[in-house]
Amino acid sequence: MEHYEWMNDQVRKEIEDLQRSYGFDEDEALAYWHLRHAGTLLLAMRRTEASELAEEGEESTRLARMIHDRAQIESDVVQHLSALRRELGDRVLRRNYPEGWGSAREASDE
Numbered sequence: 001m002e003h004y005e006w007m008n009d010q011v012r013k014e015i016e017d018l019q020r021s022y023g024f025d026e027d028e029a030l031a032y033w034h035l036r037h038a039g040t041l042l043l044a045m046r047r048t049e050a051s052e053l054a055e056e057g058e059e060s061t062r063l064a065r066m067i068h069d070r071a072q073i074e075s076d077v078v079q080h081l082s083a084l085r086r087e088l089g090d091r092v093l094r095r096n097y098p099e100g101w102g103s104a105r106e107a108s109d110e
Contacts, residue, residue: 023092032088039081046073 007015011033018029046069093101 022089023096024088028088028091032085035081035084035088039077042077043073046077 015026015029015033018024018032019026022029022032024032
């Protein structure tokens with residue numbers, strides 16, 4: 001972890017735990033760690049904005065705004081973070097199962 005001098009002991013332990021738990025290499029674990037923290041921060045900022053707006057207007061308007069904001073969070077943030085996490089998972093699967101997995105592997109066995 002020479003090029004990760006900025007990490008404190010807690011972050012280093014979290015990275016090592018991700019490597020053990022998910023089979024990530026060091027860079028994959030670091031990418032996952034950043035994605036997880038970025039998602040937490042982005043969603044927290046969005047919730048703060050949403051609660052400020054939710055206080056304005058009548059009840060039906062607030063409810064519509066809340067539903068719209070939740071849908072916006074899903075499309076702007078959550079789906080992109082999920083896609084990036086899936087890509088990391090696919091990298092691990094491709095490394096561990098170079099012949100394929102799931103239905104692709106079953107089709108090649110036949």
